[in-house]
Amino acid sequence: METVIRFSHINYSYRNRVGAWVLHDIDLCIEKGEYVLLCGGSGSGKSTMGCLINGLAPHFFGGMLQGSVSVLGKNTRDATVADLLSTVGLVFQNPDAQLFNSTVESEIAFGLESMGRSAREIEAQIQSTAEALGIAHLLDRSPNDLSGGEKRLAAIASVLSPRPPILVLDEPFAHLDWDSAERIRTILRELHRKGTTLLVIEQHIKRLLEDVTRCLVLEQGGLVFDGTPEGAWPILIRRHLLPLYPMKKMGGPGEAKPLLRLKEVIHHGMDGETVLDRVSFDVNEGEILAVVGRNGAGKTTLIKHFNGLLKPSSGELRFMGERIRHMPSPRMAGLIGLSFQNPNDQFFKTSVRDELMAGGMEATSDGVGWFGEVCSRFHLNSLLDESPYRLSEGQKRRVALASIVVMNPRILVLDEPTVGQDGRFLEALAALIISLKERGFTIVVVTHDLDFAAVIADRWVVLHRGQVVGVGCPSELERDDMLIQMGALARTGFAAGERMSYGQS
Secondary structure, three states, X not given: OOEEEEEEEEEEEOOOOOOOOOEEEEEEEEEOXXXXXXXXXXXXXXXXXXXXXXXXXXXXXOOEEEEEEEEOOEEHHHOOOOOOOOOEEEEOOOHHHOOOOOOHHHHHHHHHHHOOOOHHHHHHHHHHHHHHHOOHHHOOOOHHHOOHHHHHHHHHHHHHOOOOOEEEEEOOOOOOOHHHHHHHHHHHHHHHHOOOEXXXXXXXXOOHHHOOOEEEEEEOOEEEEEEOXXXXXXXXXXXXXXXXXXXXXXXXXXXXXXXXXXXXEEEEOOOOOEEEEEEEEEEEOOOEEEEEEOOOOOHHHHHOOOOOOOOXXXXXXXXXXXXXXXXXXXXXXXXXXXXXXXXXXXOOOOOHHHHHHOOOOOOOOOOOHHHHHHHHHOOOHHHOOOOHHHOOHHHHHHHHHHHHHOOOOOEEEEEOOOOOOOHHHHHHHHHHHHHHHHOOXXXXXXXXXXXXXXXHOOEEEEEEOOEEEEEXXXXXXXXXXXXXXXXXXXXXXXXXXXXOOOOOO
């Protein structure tokens, strides 16, 4: 076999953190045509390994690199990122850091144009890539106007179109609905069949383990497993990288007391497109409500109406009987706390501690009280003096969530809280959300992770093409053949009350 990627005794630390090794003593080879899964806890160094392969580390990020990384026999110290462009395609963990053109079509064309491809070849490749990913209808749209999942697909398309021999994909399934995720799996299997070398960095790994030929597990910057997917199961379970959720507790329905009411809400986008179409439902006091649906269904647009960030084109929202349109934004921010889909859009302080205290909560010197409890539950005590901007994407999301929880809002709204999180935190997050309900919180969770939604939620609201097509108990909705056939939902065993059983699927 031909070695295409070689890590030789790698130690790496970022700029201004010399000696604090993000990776230490990494020594491995990846052969041509391998399909490798790289997984591990949040902040374990997975994305850094990807950036070392295409030269972003150390050329762009700086820092200290000991040892060597070679790609197709070329030492990345001696090759610029541009030199490796045609060889290594890297899909970033955060698509907003990758998309910069005015349209999706321009994004897909950029790499091809940089490599000097003909206009005819570029046009053909744009169409075939867009159709394969199901985003042909987005080609004329600005990436800034897309949903998180649509941005992810656009970023993947821009990297796939030049057809590099080595592909590194960092969290390619994040923000994707079940249909788009399956489409990406199919494309990656076909690329592997054709000989492309694939390294996929991913947290949601159960189904991906069926596809890959090799699994690498990182913990705290060190390689703790390198072997077959079958051989990886015990360590993945033992380290809780595969979440093991408890069986859902089934309680009585109780009396529904609407806290937030939406009536015939319509919202038109900047281009006049109807994003929300006559949306009506209640958020009841003390419940956990999951808003689920496909990419681009309007979920994020919907919840931005809850606290007045967006105004409906028509219809109304009432919080405790009062019209939200007439309530001042500062007051609403304290009553309905919204954790954004992209945590970078939420930060404005220079330390995690200050970010958590920005809502008016004071940190006690001994770390007790609600502030201390939130820090412990979100595993943030060791990060309090760090800049939120310098954390891993998974750590950023935990800080963003905690900064809202610590404010004790009447309604807590979480947009895609499971993205970028390892299995151990998914277990902890599920337990936290349920415990917050027991403390009296009302919680709304927007998610594509139907397994997670089935574990935590009392009710689901199913949004499809801007309309509410289902409201009710998860176990009933996930058996609704009409919702399945229209693609508004996918089946999940969790909604039937099953406990995840690894190694038996």
